[in-house]
Amino acid sequence: MSIVEKIQQAAVNSLSNLYNQEFNASDFQVNQTKEEFEGDYTIVLFSLLKKTGQNPAALGEQLGNTLLNNYADLFSQYNIIKGFLNLTIKDNFWLQILKEQFNNARYGKMEPNQKKVMVEYASPNTNKPLHLGHLRNIFLGWSVAEILKANGNTVYKSCIVNDRGIHICKSMIAWQKFGNGATPENTKTKGDHLVGEYYVKFNDAYKAEIKELIAAGMDEKTAEKESPIMKAAQQMLVDWEAGKPDVMELWAKMNGWVYAGFDETYNNIGADFDKTYYESNTYLLGKKTVEEGLQKGVFVQDADNSVWIDLTTDGLDRKIVQRKDGTSVYITQDIGLAQQKYEEYKIDQSIYVIGDEQNYHMKVLKLIAEKLHLPNAENIYHLSYGMVELPSGKMKSREGTVVDADDIVKEMIDTARQHTEELGKVKDFEPSELVQLYKTIGLGAMKFYLLRVDPKKKMIFNPQESIDFHGFTGPFVQYTYARIKSILRKEPVSNQAIEFSTLLPLEKDLLVSIEQFQSILQQAAAELNPSALAIYVFNLAKTFNSFYTAHSIANAESSEKKQLRLQLAQMVSNVLKTGMGLLGIQVPERM
RNA sequence: GGCCCUGUAGUUCAAUGGAUAGAAUAGAAGUUUCCUAAACUUUAGAUACAAGUUCGAUUCUUGUCGGGGCUACCA
Known part of the structure; x- marks a missing residue:
């Protein structure tokens, strides 16, 4: 259970007793306390005022007191400012996480569940090479699939190739x-x-x-x-x-x-698929479905033999599903393929990573599937992402402004090499290690740049900015990881449990952040949104860098502190590695 | 015309209806006898406009003004 859930549970119990009423966790809005106030987590009281008939100050006192008395192992103090009850969590709670998890490389990942999900992504045409837009699609689809796996789902990555x-x-x-x-x-x-x-x-x-x-x-x-x-x-x-x-x-x-x-x-950028469908094999699928649809009265046949579905009552149009010459249109084969996916894999959810220009199409597809009562029709989900644009506007093949995928990847890797050489930190690296490093950094920058934005929103790809290795970027996180590993090579972490005492603010910040990892993973899965993870990983790295500058690990004030910080550093490195891994980004041991 | 999405610092992005709207970058000023300065610290800077709902609105509703997408017997 996360700390937020623990607080909610404690609050539910406390108020239920005090007021003899039903409360549930969602009644309590728990936020991280803003920096300018004392405390770790904050319960917002406003929404509870009506139900309890109290004013904020009185309710805050009552709740704060009860929490402190009944959950003495969890809370150390509280304060109330306006309608906010700020709670300070005991250091021991954070230290316990460290004690139990510092050696757990899988920290944050969840146990397997029964759910099966298919993620369809990439889905290129075979008449021209991949471009920047495909890269957003591919990185997004791959990452979403891995995030779902990390949440315990069985995931199948699929691709439909438009080969005819x-x-x-x-x-x-x-x-x-x-x-x-x-x-x-x-x-x-x-x-x-x-x-x-x-x-x-x-x-x-x-x-x-x-x-x-x-x-x-x-x-x-x-x-x-x-x-x-x-x-x-x-x-x-x-x-x-x-x-x-x-x-x-x-x-x-x-x-x-x-x-x-x-x-x-695909190989170069680390994309992979469990199943590839070819349109040349699927384009005839759905004919049977058209028959059935006619029988069921979902479809109607016009005098010229073309078959239609009327979606005007759903706010859409009349849509053709079969031409007058009897051939399938795009949507028909999609219906057929949707059925085939289900039959082959018995999936609970079918996710389509497709650009938002096809919102209408996917809406129609799902509606038709539902009207036909196809199994799992309601679990068709269109993960609609925004187009990638250039600072000069949309990419247009006619104007030759389309950014080729292979070119841009190569450019990123070249830039990584150039920049690394300038810094001159890699004199003792083997040539093969260097090749690997440039690729790790270049691709890492690229992936992070495309994944750090909310998928739903269109984004601007600025070539100059994308190859920046400072700030909110993949290489920033990679660098943080490499620095940690550098320390851990020199100063091994003791496997013995150590009794710690109190935490400095930055030490606690790190543990608070680490504690949130699993919640972020769940959120990223629920929203099918890798950017939540990218933002999280960046913030964790940033906090670590501040900590690193302010406190010495190797020369800590005491041996106890040193061990604490080593374990802390190790946990941060594990989380960074796992988090970046779910974005499809590797982290180097040195850079 | 109809339907959908969108408008936040100079720029690129954040913010389950909650406190003084966060980052990054660009700008200004600093930090290296000390674990990697691809780092850190300080500073200045924004919710398109107008109503409404609410104790409270960047977030929800309506309108205005911008930007984009879809609306093929193409895929």
Whole structure:
């Protein structure tokens, strides 16, 4: 039980006795006491005034007194300012945590429970490489999955690869036309980048053709339709759906290049999946669902045979679920896949990490699933995150402002190397250790920068700021960790329990913060919000740095103090490592 | 047009309806014979506007003004 819950429980018991009424924990708002007041935690009294018929001062006295008398092991003193009852927790409480947990590397993580969750994330198209927006998605999805695991859930990470459709055919046509047999090997180009180049070439050729046709007297709309290269792409899609062998072969070959490229990127940034779905396998799913939906009267068929769902009573529109030619649309296969996920894994919750531009789509998906009474429909959850923008505005492929994922990662690692070399602290490092260190720092900075913001909000990616290694950044936390490890290498922690006495303010601050770790983990899981964890870890590191500057560990005032501080430092390092790990960020032993 | 999101220091971000709105960075001033100065300390600086609900509003409601997204027989 957390200290906040303990306080709430104690308050419930106290007031229930005093007033012979029912109170529950949520009646008591317990906050950390503001720095300018004396105390550790504060009970806000205002909301209790009506129920007790007291004024704040009287109620505060009464409650404070009772708590002090009945929970003498927990509270040492209290004071009341306006409607706030400030409580000071006994040092012994904090010291007890240290005593029991200082050697527990798993501190904060929870025991396994029965819940199974799937987190779908990344979900790229195979016609171009990953970009900065994908990185936010990937870091977020991965971290949320790990946070849920740390809370005891069984988690499956999944990915749906968008490997079919007109966009893929565009790259294929352009490669046929302009490729001259180019392969990743003979061009020394990463496969996803190579395919992306042909996607761009297609669009260039397409634009040129339109221009030509317009010059020949055609109007723009017709020109767009009559462009030979576009017609060829459309024909290719038809051929693909018909399974034409040479088209299938080319498709498999080029997708293979892309997958190899993606795998390299995933590997490099530490993303992994338990299950990968391919749209080419799922796009026919959901046809049966359409049948059933018609039977149930959830869907209606128009005269031209297209199938629709009317969501106007839910404040949305009429939405198509099957074309007049009988083919599935995007949402149909999503319904099918949602069912398949459930059947395969019997999941209790299905989380989709998808940008907020698809809010409407996901709302429709869930509504349809509910109306069809699909199992676990109510547990479909769209983890909607905001777009990543540049200081100059939105990324636009047309204007060439899209930040490539591989490029930016490389740039971060390069900057880490450059900066580390300037500091000149790594003269005795092995070359392999250096490579690892630069990657740890560069990726750490990148991940922290993208995860420290509330996922729901759109964010600005400022290239200059993102490679800053000072302040609210990943490297700041990593540095704190490395400093602790440096001490612990020289001064081993004794495994013997030590009887401690009293705590200095900064020592207590650290323990108060450490105590909150599990609550933060629970909060991050409940909100599916890694930024809560990032902020927490940063604050803990900051507190430690203040402590480090103010008090010596190795040359502490007494051997008892030294042991206390060593254990404290070890606990901080454990929490930092666990917390950063859940963000997908490694921490170096030295830097 | 309809639906949804959003507006906090110069900038990027915090704040389950609670105390004097926190950080970081940029600015100003300092700290190294002492465990890693990628650090620490001090300082100045903000809730778009207007009503309402409340003991109390950055938070909830309404309106005004900004910014963004969605609204395809695309995915």
